[in-house]
Structures are given as structure tokens and as C-alpha cells.
Amino acid sequence: MIKPIMRAAAVHDLSGFGKCSLTVVIPILSTMGIQVCPVPTAVLSTHTGEFENYKFIDLTSYLTDYINHWKSLNLHFDCIYTGFLGSPKQAEIISDFIKYFKEDNQLVVIDPVLGDDGKLYSSIDNNMVKEMEKLIEYADIITPNPTEACILTGENYKEGKLTIENAKEYLSKLSLLGPSNVIITSIADRTNKKIGWVAAYDKKTNSFWKTSYKKVEVNYPGTGDIFTSVLTGSLLNGYSIPASMDIAAKFVSYCIKITMAHGYPIRDGVFLEKALDKLLTTPQSFNYEAF
Secondary structure (H helix, E strand, O other): OOOOOEEEEEEEEEEOOOOOOHHHHHHHHHHOOEEEEEEEEEEEOOOOOOOOOOOEEEOHHHHHHHHHHHHHOOOOOOEEEEOOOOOHHHHHHHHHHHHHHOOOOOEEEEOOOOEEOOEEOOOOOHHHHHHHHHHHHHOOEEOOOHHHHHHHHOOOOOOOOOEOOOHHHHHHHHHOOOOOEEEEEEEEOOOOOOEEEEEEEEOOOOEEEEEEEEOOOOOOOOHHHHHHHHHHHHHHOOOOHHHHHHHHHHHHHHHHHHHHOOOOOHHHOOOHHHOHHHHHOOOOOOOOEEO
């Protein structure tokens, strides 16, 4: 029987304001023709960047009963896609979730949300890092930023240390943690400060890929979630890893471009709603290369 629609379990937090996590995961994957089944890990009044006194509700105690109900329904998923986890215990619970619902030809994407700009997020500690290392053993693909790549490989973060010139080293090290494919976002270029890179590694074929984008001087929240969501949707729709990486990078750049043109407050996130129709257009060309 041909499936009428693909189904993805999305394990992420819900931030009420700021355009990140489930508030971008759901519209992006839905626009790309994929049914999204949320597994909320926490509820926040806003995202944690540039907002003070935000309210955080940890849903760890609620997760097991939530997932047990799904187990009783004998549900099936074409993809399991995880992002922010609210506690180390959640990583254990989601590991069990992945093992229980694992199927042949299923895609497991883990965005190891740990930190940015050289430091851990305020709600993340070393115990969470250890549990994340265990969780990503079950991933087909992980999508860390440079800070998270350094944390997971045990490297001391230094701005500009992880560059496109040495990206292969980090990609290979991360693949040793278990995932067959690694994608690192927001990589610097030593020779051209106006260019950023996304790089990928396929461990099975020992292939490295990269795609570039024009850097901007602002850092909008939620763009990492947007990138990985578009990447995931593209993979489920049959595109290769380098093509999906390129589609996602172009979409994030487009979102930033139209948002900057309106002088929108940075902490409010990008104009995602104005960009979703781009996901309905079949790409005419790709801008990736082996390296």
C-alpha cells in the first residue's frame, strides 16, 4: 500500500513567542507535505535569547505517559526528528522512544541543541551533554552548529577555530559518535569573512560536501530549527543530503533577507510566514560541491 502522506514525530519544545522549535517545525514540514506529530519536551513563554524572566515548564514527568499512549496505538513514523530537550532524563526517554518506534528505511534526525557562540545554553549542563552524546548514537543525521560540534568532540571552542578549511576533521570526529551523516552549520571561512558554509559528511561513502551562503551581521533566533526542518523535509521528499543541505541553506538566507528588509526586531525571529511558499517551488539548480 502506498502511503498517502509521510509522518514525522517531532520531539521539540514549544516556545510561545519568538519563532523557533515547534512553531517553525510544524509549518515547515506541513508545507512540505509531511504530517507532524509533536512530542513537546518543554513549554516556554518565549525563546531564551534576548528575553528575560521567561517561564519554563519542564515536561519530563509527562513524556513517558504521552509516549506510552502512542505505543498502545501502534503508530508508525517515517521520521523521528529531535531538537531541544528539557532535561538529561528526557534524553533517556527519547532514546527508548527511538528504539521502540525504529523501522526499516526510517530517518532519524537529531539536532543536538546544546549551545551557541561558544557557550552552553542557560538550561543545559554537562549532564545534558553526556546524555546527548548517548542519544546521537541512534541518529542517521545530526546537525550541530560550530559550538555544539566543539562540545561533542571535546574541543575547546574558539571563534573561527572551526572553519571550512578544517571542517573535515570535525565532521569525521562527530561521525565516530554514531551517526552515519553529519552536517555542521554556520562554518567560518578564514579567507572570506562575508561567506559562511554548511558542510556534510557521509560516513558510508566517505564523501564530504559543502555549500556556501552570504553572511549577515545579525543572528536571528530559530534559524537553526528552520534549517534542520527544511533539511528533514527535503530528505523525506527524496532529495539527496547535499541537495537537501543546499535547499535548507538557501531558504534560511531568503528568510533572513526578507526580514532584514523590513527592520523587524531580531529577537522576534524571521518572517517565516512570508517565505513558506518558497518551499512549494521545485529547485531548478543546486549550489553544492564535494571537498
